[in-house]
Amino acid sequence: MLEGKIVKGIGGFYYVKSDGEIYECRARGIFRKQDIVPMVGDDVKIRLNKEDETTGYVEEILERRNELxxxxxxxxxxxxxxxxxxxxxxxxxxxxxxxxxxxxxxxxxxxxxxxxxxxxxxxxxxxxxxxxxxxxxxxxxxxxxxxxxxxxxxxxxxxxxxxxxxxxxxxxxxxxxxxxxxxxxxxxxxxxxxxxxxxxxxxxxxxxxxxxxxxxTPGFSSLELDFLTEENLEVYFPEIYSKSEDCRFRGCRHNKEPGCAVKSAVEQGEISEKRYENYLLFLKDAMERRKY
The missing domain is CATH 3.40.50.300 (P-loop containing nucleotide triphosphate hydrolases)
Known part of the structure; x- marks a missing residue:
């Protein structure tokens, strides 16, 4: 079998690049039974059809480092x-x-x-x-x-x-x-x-x-960020997360709490006011989701 990378997927066909050549492949039925869908970017093993050696089947999907x-x-x-x-x-x-x-x-x-x-x-x-x-x-x-x-x-x-x-x-x-x-x-x-x-x-x-x-990637303007919570939001703002260690209270949300090192950093210009305002918008969204 050949090893390669899926570089394109259209209508159930997967185009795998291996040693500079592109092979048109179908995925084995076992993937459907296991509810696995090959993705562009997957490193795979393919078996070529003996009749033409330009088409084949995806036999194995190697372990993914990450997936979007x-x-x-x-x-x-x-x-x-x-x-x-x-x-x-x-x-x-x-x-x-x-x-x-x-x-x-x-x-x-x-x-x-x-x-x-x-x-x-x-x-x-x-x-x-x-x-x-x-x-x-x-x-x-x-x-x-x-x-x-x-x-x-x-x-x-x-x-x-x-x-x-x-x-x-x-x-x-x-x-x-x-x-x-x-x-x-x-x-x-x-x-x-x-x-x-x-x-x-x-x-x-x-x-x-x-x-x-x-x-x-196709342009788009709406992204779902359902994984955001009041507790984890600061992790996604590196400059806020690093300052949070100096807050007076553990679990500070950097909103209305006294002794907040993040708010002090914003006032002193160490953290962008625009970034902080956006942080508060995401915090509000996370709090609203929590109600439901």
Whole structure:
């Protein structure tokens, strides 16, 4: 049997890359009986049909290091979360939702602020400061000027990367700039809604010449974060979690409690006020869910 990686799945067919070749495979019926669905990103063993040796069957799914459900992909090394600094303007509450989801999956995270040619250096630095102070790696890119593209290539090299972010922020254009032969379809931002038009239609791992794979995910603006609770929320905000050890009361929610080190850090500018406001919004949601 051959070992390979599922790089695309459409209509019950799984396209497995092995030694530079792509094989069209069906999954064995035993997977259905065991309620197991092969995922893009799975490392698998396949058995080829003797008649043509270009098609075959997925015989075994090797152990997954991790798995995401939106997008459905496994064995991811990192997430690059892309937001534009203009056209559309960044929604930091939505960005923080993406970060929480990536933190939950325990994968490395980089934030890519795109279209930096449309804003001043001061505005770019302001956004950078918010997330660098939270402990995240921040990239700044522009496909118009080429700034930051080489740095993005270095981040993608040799890794399996989920390229995530809302529609219209320039994910596909960025990847086309990194590797022109990907020829990903790009879309424009609607003038009426200031939202991007969906251009990515299915889940597919694309091989990079510099090594590794990248998954350009469909843009989306709503993520379910049902796993968040009052107790665990701070874990998903690294800068808040690290400060929480200095709070007067154990179990402090950093909301109305006295002697809160987190609130003091916000007042002193050590923690971004915008990030703290978003934390309180997520806390409110978690408290509301708890009532039901």
């Amino acid at each position: 459900f939106r997008p459905p992909v496994s064995n991811v090394d990192q997430a690059v979360i892309v937001f534009a600094l203009r056209s559309p303007d960044p929604n930091l509450w939505l960005l923080d939702k993406f970060l929480i989801l990536a933190e939950e999956q325990e994968i490395d995270i980089a934030i890519c602020f795109n279209k930096i040619d449309l804003v001043s250096d001061e505005e770019k630095l302001e956004y950078n400061r918010i997330y660098e102070n939270a402990g995240y790696r921040v990239l700044n890119t522009s496909t118009e000027t080429g700034e930051g593209i080489e740095c993005l290539r270095e981040v993608l090299s040799g890794k399996t990367t989920v390229f995530a972010g809302p529609s219209g922020v320039g994910k596909s254009t960025l990847l086309n700039t990194v590797q022109p032969d990907l020829k990903l379809q790009t879309g424009s931002v609607s003038e009426k809604t200031s939202r991007g038009k969906h251009t990515t239609r299915h889940v597919e791992l694309m091989s990079l010449e510099l090594g590794g794979y990248v998954l350009d």
